[in-house]
Structure formats: structure tokens, C-alpha cells
Amino acid sequence: MNESTGFLNETGVIIVDVQADFTELKSGSLAVPGTDARYIETVENATCKFSEQGLQLYFTQDWHPAEHISFYTNHPGIQPMAAIEIDGRSQIMWPPHCVQDTSGAKILITVPQSAEIVRKGMDPKFDSYSGFADDGGHKTQLSNLLQRDGIKKLIIYGLAMDYCVKATVLDALKAGYKVELMVDLCRGVDPATTTDAIKTMEAAGAAIVRGD
Ligand code: VGL
Ligand code: ZN
Numbered sequence: 001m002n003e004s005t006g007f008l009n010e011t012g013v014i015i016v017d018v019q020a021d022f023t024e025l026k027s028g029s030l031a032v033p034g035t036d037a038r039y040i041e042t043v044e045n046a047t048c049k050f051s052e053q054g055l056q057l058y059f060t061q062d063w064h065p066a067e068h069i070s071f072y073t074n075h076p077g078i079q080p081m082a083a084i085e086i087d088g089r090s091q092i093m094w095p096p097h098c099v100q101d102t103s104g105a106k107i108l109i110t111v112p113q114s115a116e117i118v119r120k121g122m123d124p125k126f127d128s129y130s131g132f133a134d135d136g137g138h139k140t141q142l143s144n145l146l147q148r149d150g151i152k153k154l155i156i157y158g159l160a161m162d163y164c165v166k167a168t169v170l171d172a173l174k175a176g177y178k179v180e181l182m183v184d185l186c187r188g189v190d191p192a193t194t195t196d197a198i199k200t201m202e203a204a205g206a207a208i209v210r211g212d
Contacts, residue, residue, distance in 0.1 A: 012151040013050045014058045014131060014142075014172075016158030016165045018043055021062075021097040021104035023159075029104060030097040032160045034187040040108050043157070043185050046212045047109050056149050057115035058142060059107055060131035060158070060168065062098035063122055070127045071096040089135060091127060118142045129167035132175065143175065153178040156206075157185035162193035169201045179206040 021028035023035035051057055064070070072080045072093035082093045098105040098121070111117060118140050121128040128134035131142050146154075154177045156169050165186050172179050181201055188194025202208050 009054055009056070010150060010152040012056045012058055012146060012149060012154050013047070014060065014154055014156045014158075014168060015043070015047055015109060016060050016131060016156065016168055017062050017098075017160070018059075018107060018109050018158050019062060019098055019104070020106045020108060023108065026104075026108070028097070029095045030189075032187045032189055035159065039187060042212055044109050046157075046182070046185055050155065051112050051115070055155070056151065057112060058131075058145060059109070059111055059115060059117045060142070060164070061105065061107055061117055061119045062128075062164070063100050063105060063119035064096075064098050065122065065124050066096070066099050067124045068096075068099075068121065068127075069125055070094045070121075116141075116145050118145070129164045130171045131164070131168040132171040146177070151177070153180070155180045155182060157182035159187055161186040161188035162190060162197040166197040166201060169206050170204055173201075173205045180209050181206045182209050182212065184210055184212050 020026035021030050022032050024031045025035060025037050025040055067074060072078050073096055075093060078093050080093055080095050083090050084093060118131055120131060120140050123134060126134040126136040133139045154172050156179055158165055169179055169181055
């Protein structure tokens with residue numbers, strides 16, 4: 001299919017971290033408000049449509065070891081959601097989530113055989129909101145895959161809008177991709193940071209698209 005559509009298909013789709021632990025539907029440990037069955041169904045349908053149009057899909061998957069630096073439980077005496085300074089970076093102390101090979105890490109959207117899964121956050125020392133690279137600057141496979149596929153424009157959506165979606169959108173723009181952010185296919189952890197994230201992504205050059 002990719003060959004027959006050739007250069008018409010310079011658009012890729014990044015589905016960010018639509019995983020059990022980030023959803024209310026699965027009573028996830030870091031459930032993002034508004035991630036009910038209806039939300040997942042909407043994302044499933046939109047993603048299926050994009051795939052049927054012949055667009056290449058890239059799923060990111062938060063994939064942490066149990067000893068990950070972002071888990072408050074690995075920092076004795078620290079409360080969940082506190083922001084602490086580590087090596088000059090601000091690190092939010094999240095509840096343990098998306099631990100490798102657990103049900104909480106499962107992607108809840110159907111992943112077609114032709115799609116790619118890009119895992120991130122495997123280094124216990126660095127958090128990795130962006131699908132492109134972690135806080136230590138170590139790149140994932142994503143850039144290579146997009147280059148391999150000749151992608152120029154990206155449609156991006158998923159969880160959470162104020163963290164991993166935002167970081168992925170900003171890195172995509174920095175790398176020179178045109179970006180469409182599908183706002184209605186995203187949910188944020190917190191209303192204030194979510195509003196702020198949309199403004200930041202728009203100011204950086206993302207097209208903000210409503211509807212699904
Ligand atoms: C995320 C917090 C911690 C996300 C991942 O997918 O937005 N947020 N890890
Ligand atoms: Zn994480």
C-alpha cells in the first residue's frame with residue numbers, strides 16, 4: 001500500500017501513550033481526566049480511519065523499569081506529584097506507571113501490523129515525555145523511522161496533552177515537521193497546564209485542529 005501511494009503519503013500519525021495506566025477506563029495509576037470508554041472509542045475510530053487512508057502510524061509507549069527515577073516510590077519521603085530538582089532539571093514525582101510488561105503499559109488502541117511502536121523511558125535515570133528523545137538527550141527510534149518513511153507532516157494526538165503530547169509536538173516542530181495537533185483526541189492531566197500547553201504548541205507552529 002505504501003508503495004502504490006508513493007509520495008502522496010508524506011503524512012504520518014503519532015498516537016502518544018494511549019496506555020491503560022493513563023486512563024480512567026482501566027483505573028490506571030496515573031489516570032488522566034476524561035479518558036473514559038467514549039474517549040478510547042473516539043481515538044480508536046479516528047486512528048482506524050487514518051490507517052485506512054494509508055497513513056503510516058507510529059505509537060509511542062511509555063515503558064519504564066520499576067526503578068524509574070520518575071516514580072515517587074523510588075524517593076523515600078517524597079509525596080506523589082511533587083516537583084523535585086534532579087541534576088538541575090525539574091522532575092515530577094509520578095505514581096508508578098507503565099512499568100514494562102505489566103497490564104498498565106498496554107496500548108489500548110488497535111495497532112495494525114504495518115504500524116510502528118516506539119518505546120521510551122527505559123533508562124531508569126531519565127524521564128522521557130517526548131517520543132523523540134529522553135531528558136538525557138538519548139534518541140528513540142522515532143526520527144529514523146520517520147526519515148525511512150519519507151514523512152514531512154505529522155498528525156499528533158493522545159495522552160497526556162500537557163506532558164508527552166506537548167513534548168512530542170515541540171520536538172517534531174524543532175525537527176522541521178509540519179504538525180497538526182488533534183486537540184479533541186487529547187486529554188490533559190491538569191486544566192491549567194493543558195491550556196498553557198495548547199498555547200505553547202500553537203506559538204511554536206503547530207496547527208490546532210478541533211473535531212475528530
Ligand atoms: C506521561 C507523565 C509521566 C505522558 C508519561 O504520557 O504524558 N506523563 N509519564
Ligand atoms: Zn512516564
